[in-house]
Amino acid sequence: MxxxxxxxxxxxxxxxxxxxxxxxxxxxxxxxxxxxxxxxxxxxxxxxxxxxxxxxxxxxxxxxxxxxxxxxxxxxxxxxxxxxxxxxxxxxxxxxxxxxxxxxxxxxxxxxxxxxTGHPGTEITGVAGTPVWHQLTTLDLAKVLDFYVQVFGWQTEVAGDTDEFRYSTAVFDGEPLIGVMDGTAFMSAGEPSNWFFFLGADDVDKTQRLIVDNGGAVVRAAEDTPYGRLASVTDPTGAGFNLSSLT
CATH class of the missing domain: 3.10.180.10 (2,3-Dihydroxybiphenyl 1,2-Dioxygenase, domain 1)
Structure with missing residues (x-):
């Protein structure tokens, strides 16, 4: 492992x-x-x-x-x-x-x-079709971070601390692998925190079109961000996930 x-x-x-x-x-x-x-x-x-x-x-x-x-x-x-x-x-x-x-x-x-024991988990990341980032979005950033630090020993770093973008990362062996985002600007009152992930895509826009053509849906259309080109989508039964460019 x-x-x-x-x-x-x-x-x-x-x-x-x-x-x-x-x-x-x-x-x-x-x-x-x-x-x-x-x-x-x-x-x-x-x-x-x-x-x-x-x-x-x-x-x-x-x-x-x-x-x-x-x-x-x-x-x-x-x-x-x-x-x-x-x-x-x-x-x-x-x-x-x-x-x-x-x-x-x-x-x-x-x-x-x-x-x-016999199943090590995900064995490939960083290429198209594999998880490239994980994120937890929450209404109570400080409380959630404290919980995961207590339980899992996360080492955290602040990536943004403004009302528009309050975000921390969990760092493992010097590499950030998880983001924890303050969702108060867009989550409903009382909404539970949610874990989600990004699958890598060589071409986010093409993958987004493929998703729609095969019965899925777009929740947030592809857009350029400081962290790459990102999109939020669902599969045909409504299970949500995200897309991320690889560069």
Whole structure:
């Protein structure tokens, strides 16, 4: 496992239409798929260049999940609760793969914990169709940062501290891997924090068109930012994610 402890190590999609999801992500991002079989509930692993990047599973609620790397799910779950978060059903073993749990931070942001044994998580990043950035958006930036520092030992740096752009990053071995954004300018009162990610695209505008042509939708059209060309989109069943240019 090369992902630092406390950093995102896996994403998976809960989808109400697994076949539609496979066609969509295969067409748009060139993902190939490997079905783990009935003993794993039909869980599907997506690959780029033969390396795992994401999972897909049948579920009535359509959403993407992010998982943080931990060496001990049970100990991390105890820290989550001690720091004011909650567990979502307790820890469970995935035979020959790892141990996992879903938790909620004090502001309602749901994130997974992954303790790998046989499944190391995402093995390729930084190229088209792979996760290139992860972000947590929240109404309570200070409280959320304090929680993740307590539970995961994040080292944080301030990237912006104005009313227009209040943003911190979590840095691992000198490399920022997560952004935490103050969403008070655009989130509704009481809205829970949310984790999301950016998939790399060689051409964000072309990928955005492919998404629409294959049944997805654009939430925020592609635009140039100081961090690259970005867009916010959904797949055909409404699960949201983001696009980012690679340069």
């Amino acid at each position: 090369t992902t630092p402890l406390g950093a995102p190590c896996w994403i998976d999609l809960a989808t109400s239409d697994l076949e539609v999801a496979r066609r969509f992500y295969g067409t748009v991002f060139g993902w190939t798929f490997d079905d783990a079989g009935p003993e794993y509930g039909g869980y599907v692993t997506a690959h780029v260049d033969g390396k795992p990047v994401a999972g897909l599973m049948a579920h009535p609620i359509d959403r993407w999940n992010t998982y943080l790397h931990t060496a001990d799910v049970d100990a991390t779950l105890a820290r989550v609760i001690a720091a004011g978060g909650t567990g979502c059903g307790g820890a469970m073993d995935i035979p020959a793969k790892g141990r996992m749990a879903m938790v909620s931070d004090p502001s309602g942001g749901v994130v997974g914990l992954w303790q790998p």
